[in-house]
Structures are given as structure tokens and as C-alpha cells.
Amino acid sequence: MNLAIDIGNSASKAGVYSLDKKEYITYSDRPDNSFVEEIITEYPVKRAILSTVRKGNPIFMDILEDARIATLILNHKTPLPFTLRYESPETLGTDRIAAVAAAHNMFNDTNVLVIDAGTAVTYDLLGSDNIYLGGNISPGLQMRFRALNEFTGRLPLVSKSDSFGNLGVNTVDAIRSGVQTGLIFEINDYIRILKNKYRELKVIITGGDGAFLSDKLETRHMLIPDLVVDGLNYILNYNAQTY
Numbered sequence: 001m002n003l004a005i006d007i008g009n010s011a012s013k014a015g016v017y018s019l020d021k022k023e024y025i026t027y028s029d030r031p032d033n034s035f036v037e038e039i040i041t042e043y044p045v046k047r048a049i050l051s052t053v054r055k056g057n058p059i060f061m062d063i064l065e066d067a068r069i070a071t072l073i074l075n076h077k078t079p080l081p082f083t084l085r086y087e088s089p090e091t092l093g094t095d096r097i098a099a100v101a102a103a104h105n106m107f108n109d110t111n112v113l114v115i116d117a118g119t120a121v122t123y124d125l126l127g128s129d130n131i132y133l134g135g136n137i138s139p140g141l142q143m144r145f146r147a148l149n150e151f152t153g154r155l156p157l158v159s160k161s162d163s164f165g166n167l168g169v170n171t172v173d174a175i176r177s178g179v180q181t182g183l184i185f186e187i188n189d190y191i192r193i194l195k196n197k198y199r200e201l202k203v204i205i206t207g208g209d210g211a212f213l214s215d216k217l218e219t220r221h222m223l224i225p226d227l228v229v230d231g232l233n234y235i236l237n238y239n240a241q242t243y
Contacts, residue, residue, distance in 0.1 A: 102231030
């Protein structure tokens with residue numbers, strides 16, 4: 001069995017796979033090995049892949065090494081089933097690479113836009129020639145709310161809610177409507193512009209706020225919450241002869 005671990009800015013997610021079949025998925029905000037230890041106690045994991053957006057040595061490596069599980073730490077030099085066209089590949093987040101890999105697995109030879117709405121919102125484009133063409137990074141919902149609170153003297157910290165309109169009638173409503181509507185406009189316009197340039201563009205949204213934003217978007221898209229770990233498993237299988 002394969003174990004795919006995505007260490008994000010706010011939490012970690014792990015998936016257990018039997019080849020391409022997902023057997024188990026879990027989340028954790030615990031910064032200790034118990035998260036992984038519970039998985040490898042329950043499942044006969046033979047290989048693992050790890051993606052992290054944090055600096056320093058990846059957490060969970062000690063427990064994987066002690067269990068003698070062959071582990072691939074994803075980076076820009078890892079063999080991929082598509083080509084990276086990026087001027088600084090060493091700075092490209094491995095979660096973004098994994099998400100694009102999952103999109104490639106689903107829609108080979110197709111233009112695909114991947115939107116990952118988490119701590120940051122990332123936009124990544126895979127061309128129909130299987131070349132990663134680049135993408136953009138924007139503040140996520142919580143980061144926008146926090147910025148208004150931390151960089152002003154009197155604005156309160158507001159959280160997301162499905163209850164919002166186009167115009168706020170009080171300060172909390174104004175912040176919530178401004179932040180949420182602004183991000184929705186941003187995503188819709190990215191999709192519109194890229195659809196005009198790349199024919200038959202498929203759109204996938206994922207990330208912690210993906211489900212919250214999905215039903216508020218204008219354009220047809222797919223919501224795939226486990227896209228990054230699915231992509232990690234795909235990359236691990238692609239490198240099966242080595243790991």
C-alpha cells in the first residue's frame with residue numbers, strides 16, 4: 001500500500017492507497033508523529049510520498065524511517081509525468097505540483113486549470129501538450145480577513161459565512177461581503193479569461209475553502225477535496241521502480 005502525506009500551512013492530510021484505489025483519508029493539525037503512526041499501525045504501508053510547504057526537515061520522517069518505509073520527498077527534481085515550464089522550479093510549491101499531477105492523471109492531453117483555495121489561493125495551468133505553463137498566488141479567505149484586522153486600527157476579525165450580500169449594512173457585513181465577493185469575482189474572472197484563451201478548459205477546485213466557494217462560482221467546474229494527495233499517489237506510482 002501507498003501512503004501520501006501533504007503537509008500544508010495549517011494542517012496535514014494523508015491518504016492510503018492500494019495502487020490507484022483510495023482506501024482511507026484523514027486530516028490532522030497535530031505537529032507530531034502520532035498522526036502517521038496510527039496509519040501505519042492500521043495499514044500495511046510499503047511506500048510513502050511526502051509533500052511539505054514548510055521550511056526545514058519534513059515532520060513525520062522519523063516514524064517513516066523507523067518503520068523502514070521507502071519514502072519519496074517530493075521536490076522539483078522528482079520525475080513527473082508532465083513537463084515543468086517555470087523559471088524557478090525550486091520555489092514552486094510541491095502541493096501545487098501534486099495538484100497538477102492529479103489533474104494530468106484525470107485529463108491527459110487537456111487544458112486544465114487547478115484552483116487550490118487554502119491559506120493562499122493558487123491558480124495553476126496545465127496545457128494540453130502536458131506542459132505546466134505557470135500560475136498565480138493570491139491571499140486566501142482567512143488571510144484577507146486577518147489582514148484587514150491586523151493592518152488597521154479598528155476593523156474586527158471576521159470569519160467566513162454563507163450569509164452575505166453584495167453590500168454590507170454594518171462593518172462586519174461589509175468586511176465579509178467585501179472579502180468573499182472579492183475572491184469570488186477574482187476566481188470567476190481568472191476562469192473566464194483563461195477559458196477564452198485555452199479551448200475546452202477543464203476547471204478543478206480544491207483546498208480547505210474549496211467546498212465553501214464551489215457553489216458560489218459561475219462556471220462549471222469539478223470540486224475534488226483530495227486532489228493533492230491523489231496527485232501525490234500518482235507521482236509515487238509513476239516513480240514505482242525507484243520507490
